[in-house]
Amino acid sequence: MEITSRKNPRVAHFKKLAVSGDYRRECGEYVCDGAKLLREALKWGAEIHEVMVCGEAEGELPGDLTVHRVTREVLEAASAVKTPRKVVFTVGIPRETEEPDLAGAVILENIQDPGNVGTVLRTAGAFEVPLVVLCGDCADVYSPKVVRASMGAVFRQRTAVMTLDRLEAASRDIKIYGAALREDAGDIRRLDLTNAAVAVGNEGSGLSERMLSLCAGTAIIPMSPKCESLNAAVAASVIMWEMFRRK
Numbered sequence: 001m002e003i004t005s006r007k008n009p010r011v012a013h014f015k016k017l018a019v020s021g022d023y024r025r026e027c028g029e030y031v032c033d034g035a036k037l038l039r040e041a042l043k044w045g046a047e048i049h050e051v052m053v054c055g056e057a058e059g060e061l062p063g064d065l066t067v068h069r070v071t072r073e074v075l076e077a078a079s080a081v082k083t084p085r086k087v088v089f090t091v092g093i094p095r096e097t098e099e100p101d102l103a104g105a106v107i108l109e110n111i112q113d114p115g116n117v118g119t120v121l122r123t124a125g126a127f128e129v130p131l132v133v134l135c136g137d138c139a140d141v142y143s144p145k146v147v148r149a150s151m152g153a154v155f156r157q158r159t160a161v162m163t164l165d166r167l168e169a170a171s172r173d174i175k176i177y178g179a180a181l182r183e184d185a186g187d188i189r190r191l192d193l194t195n196a197a198v199a200v201g202n203e204g205s206g207l208s209e210r211m212l213s214l215c216a217g218t219a220i221i222p223m224s225p226k227c228e229s230l231n232a233a234v235a236a237s238v239i240m241w242e243m244f245r246r247k
Helices: 009-019 021-027 035-043 072-078 114-126 144-150 164-170 209-213 232-246
Strands: 029-033 048-053 066-070 087-092 106-109 132-135 159-161 175-179 196-200 217-220
Touching (some): 009 021, 009 029, 009 048, 009 087, 021 029, 029 144, 035 087, 048 072, 114 132, 175 232, 196 232
Parallel strands (some): 175 196, 175 217
16 A cells, blocks of 8 residues: 555554554554564564555565555654654554563663663563563653664563552562662672562662562662762663573
């Protein structure tokens, strides 16, 4: 199918997916940009719904995909980025089928920066973290900026959005350690991370008191006294490496 008008309903649908988290959840899908992400989505078996292509596609597309041939103007109208690269496509949001097991999980609380959330997803995939949990006011995993920052990890990394009440109920059989700059915090290298999850909070305010109340203890990453703290994604990455190393 060819689309030549920026006012086409499919174009409006793509654009709304890019800007509205509520609309993404309502439709159960999200939008991605670029041939590299499309290759990753195909590689990891993501549920691709529609593809818009301007010019020749890089590589052969499966015959069962719904593909729209579009002009550059239409592609720019449908995309979340200012200068999209030939391809924009939509992907179905995976549905949670059961209560997730939190053992080995990394929990993010109030991490609002999309780049940080995307980086955590990418790193979690590298260090075989089974689950990334998002609590509170976190950036939407399926927003275009998080998807791009994840470099394709969003298609393979399991995630869950949970309230603190739900987290409390799901964590009864495991220990949660909270990354926190406290005098009683234990060195992350010496804590027993068997059957445990680790929570990382917002850089400005850290973990909430409610989250800390769910924790069996707090953890600290040893570093030079010249440095007060780490970026949230960097701290989570160090923690994930330590968890991976134990395996």
